[in-house]
Amino acid sequence: MSANHSPAGQQPTATYESAFLKACRREPVPHRPVWFMRQAGRSLPEYLKVREGIPMLESCMRPELVAEITLQPVRRHNVDAAIYYSDIVVPLKAIGIDLEIKPGVGPVVQNPIRTRADLAQLRDLTPEDVSYVTEAIGLLTAELGATPLIGFAGAPFTLASYLVEGGPSKNHEHTKALMYGDPQLWADLLDRLAEITSAFLKVQIEAGVSAVQLFDSWVGALAPADYRRSVMPASTKVFEAVASYGVPRIHFGVGTGELLGLMGEAGADVVGVDWRVPLDEAARRVGPGKALQGNLDPAVLFSTTEAVQAKTREVLDAAAGLEGHVFNLGHGVLPTTDPDALTRLVEYVHTQTAR
Numbered sequence: 001m002s003a004n005h006s007p008a009g010q011q012p013t014a015t016y017e018s019a020f021l022k023a024c025r026r027e028p029v030p031h032r033p034v035w036f037m038r039q040a041g042r043s044l045p046e047y048l049k050v051r052e053g054i055p056m057l058e059s060c061m062r063p064e065l066v067a068e069i070t071l072q073p074v075r076r077h078n079v080d081a082a083i084y085y086s087d088i089v090v091p092l093k094a095i096g097i098d099l100e101i102k103p104g105v106g107p108v109v110q111n112p113i114r115t116r117a118d119l120a121q122l123r124d125l126t127p128e129d130v131s132y133v134t135e136a137i138g139l140l141t142a143e144l145g146a147t148p149l150i151g152f153a154g155a156p157f158t159l160a161s162y163l164v165e166g167g168p169s170k171n172h173e174h175t176k177a178l179m180y181g182d183p184q185l186w187a188d189l190l191d192r193l194a195e196i197t198s199a200f201l202k203v204q205i206e207a208g209v210s211a212v213q214l215f216d217s218w219v220g221a222l223a224p225a226d227y228r229r230s231v232m233p234a235s236t237k238v239f240e241a242v243a244s245y246g247v248p249r250i251h252f253g254v255g256t257g258e259l260l261g262l263m264g265e266a267g268a269d270v271v272g273v274d275w276r277v278p279l280d281e282a283a284r285r286v287g288p289g290k291a292l293q294g295n296l297d298p299a300v301l302f303s304t305t306e307a308v309q310a311k312t313r314e315v316l317d318a319a320a321g322l323e324g325h326v327f328n329l330g331h332g333v334l335p336t337t338d339p340d341a342l343t344r345l346v347e348y349v350h351t352q353t354a355r
């Protein structure tokens with residue numbers, strides 16, 4: 001157990017008592033906690049400066065740089081949590097998959113996985129493969145004080161989509177072809193990815209992160225019956241693998257209105273919601289016993305301050321009856337967002353919800 005947990009009989013730490021972790025546990029909060037997916041990154045000039053000339057994946061392997069980039073949005077915006085700076089393809093790179101992140105495109109995989117023989121590319125991940133992650137998290141927890149650090153990983157479906165397509169995809173046609181055409185190979189692929197993802201999350205938790213988020217960004221491409229049959233077993237396996245640590249587990253995807261109930265059922269403590277479903281309706285779909293995270297449309301931040309506040313009010317009103325709510329965007333910060341609009345948004349949510 002790491003320092004931010006509260007084992008029975010011990011004094012809770014300031015991190016354990018933070019608004020973010022309280023909201024995840026559905027306890028009363030002093031103010032609504034706020035963080036933003038992709039809060040680190042291209043919206044910040046200080047990020048562009050330190051990343052200059054360093055390829056994305058290389059930047060993820062330098063502990064001091066990772067710590068600096070992770071801290072930048074915390075310093076600037078007064079958010080209630082930090083998210084570890086990395087990428088969902090980092091564990092795949094770490095086990096030797098030939099891939100890169102192309103600027104403006106996303107992850108590109110040299111040899112897509114489409115046959116049983118291709119599965120051999122996916123060996124187990126060991127802590128030694130990602131020692132820079134352990135090191136960076138050590139630096140960060142020392143710097144962050146009471147501010148919780150969120151670890152994350154890509155969910156098996158979203159990782160499979162990059163591996164099978166060979167890169168970003170709108171329709172996921174090769175992925176679905178494999179899923180429907182060779183269900184056994186598909187199940188074996190997702191199970192391998194569940195093992196790798198579980199190992200990667202365990203490394204982060206043991207190094208000291210206070211919560212984990214499983215990004216199944218593209219799973220909204222599936223109908224519920226296919227999700228339940230072909231994806232949910234692997235995601236459930238990941239959530240079960242980290243359950244005993246007791247850190248909150250957040251489950252997020254885009255366009256997942258029809259999947260929210262199942263994504264909660266897969267084992268999450270907190271379900272992330274995009275902007276397409278109001279949070280009161282999302283709560284009905286998810287059912288009791290789980291907190292929600294979301295869900296301001298990231299594009300709203302390009303509008304006037306008045307409009308941002310009005311749309312934020314709508315999110316807060318829809319969340320009024322929830323047991324636990326973590327304020328976030330419905331997806332990541334868009335790269336050309338004005339960072340001052342993000343700072344103002346944090347301030348607005350905090351003052352509107354202070355008690």
Ligand SMILES: Cc1c2[nH]c(c1CCC(=O)O)Cc1[nH]c(c(CCC(=O)O)c1C)Cc1[nH]c(c(CCC(=O)O)c1C)Cc1[nH]c(c(C)c1CCC(=O)O)C2
Pocket residue numbers: 036037038039040041042051056083084085086087088089101102103104105106107152215217332
């Ligand atoms: C699908 C996905 C990826 N990566 C990630 C997801 C899931 C989140 C989501 O749904 O948006 C997760 C991710 N990637 C990154 C973070 C950092 C932490 C944070 O949220 O602040 C996180 C949480 C850094 C990054 N990951 C990436 C960047 C931009 C690259 C750069 O700055 O050069 C950052 C800051 C690259 C990346 N990596 C990926 C994409 C689609 C891209 C964008 C490509 C582009 O538009 O250039 C794959």
